[in-house]
Amino acid sequence: MKLLEILNGVFDALPLWRFQLVGLSMGGALAIGYAAQHPDRVQSMVLFEPGGLGERLDAQFVTWLYIKMPGMLRILSKSYVKKDRTAVRKLLDTSYVGGSTPTDPDRLASILMDEIKGKFDCRENDMDEWQLDGVIGPFRLYWNLLDQIPRISCPTLWLRGAESKLVKQSEMERAVQLARESGQPAALTVVPHAGHILPLEQPEVVNPMVHEFLLQTAK
Structure with missing residues (x-):
């Protein structure tokens, strides 16, 4: 994937030869792909609900048809930009946060509004072009990382996030089991009162866990 080549080029240019990775969603998927290709460079990883763990979406064909129209x-972008803060908060609740109770929902809404604008x-x-062309197919997801995780x-x-609507508990459990097959420690933690964007929803819970893990696995 071109994004992995770009990421490797960035690390070379900095230069960074041995490091730890933290990724959320597609960022987590990139981290998995990179660690599988360059195992000698990655010390440890924190993966927040990474993409690429499932074979298909619940409404795979309908989703593919929708984005290809x-x-x-x-049109979707135009409808989003017209939404006020209340509507954006509702969008967060239905699409990302679920039944969670983020510590600063207004901050989340502001971040999403800036992204939309x-x-x-x-x-x-x-959605970005690489997602449209390289991730979602008519009957399955093209970007499936299950065969790379054992590497x-x-x-x-x-x-x-316990209330997440985007990554299933069963998908995370299967991924962790595959990671353990490499012979390295792999732990799964479910964060209560959080959805897919749990680092922003429950930072006071998540940040200490990440900090402690990175300290323990630094070499």
């Missing part, structure tokens, strides 16, 4: 994502102003689609050769901490 000409102009549909631009930025994409609209730059005439970007609601990870570093300790991993996997974190999931």
Whole structure:
């Protein structure tokens, strides 16, 4: 994947030769892919609900058809940019946060509103091109990392929001089991009162766990 090549180029240019990775969602998926390709460079990883753990979405074909309809994502972007803070809060609740109780919901809404406005102003689609072309197919997800997880050769901490609607508990458990097959420690922690974006929903709970893990696994 081109993004992994870019990521490796960034590390080379900094230069960083041995490091720890922390990733959320697609960032977590990139971390898994990178660690599988470059096991000698990654000391440890914290993975917040990484993408690429499932074979298909619940409504796979409908989702694929929706995003492939000409102009549909631009229409979606236009509808999002018209939403006020109350509507954005509702969008967060239904799509990301679920039944969680984030410590600072207004901050979450502000972050999402900035993202929506930025994409609209730059005439970007609601989803990035690499996601549209390289991730979602008509009958399955193209970006499936299950075969790469056993190649990870570093300790991993996997974190999931208990109220998440995007990554299933069963998917996380299967991924952790595959990671353990590499012979390295792999732990799964489920964070109460949090959804998919748990680092922003429960930072006072998550940050100390991440900090402690990174300290323990630093070499």
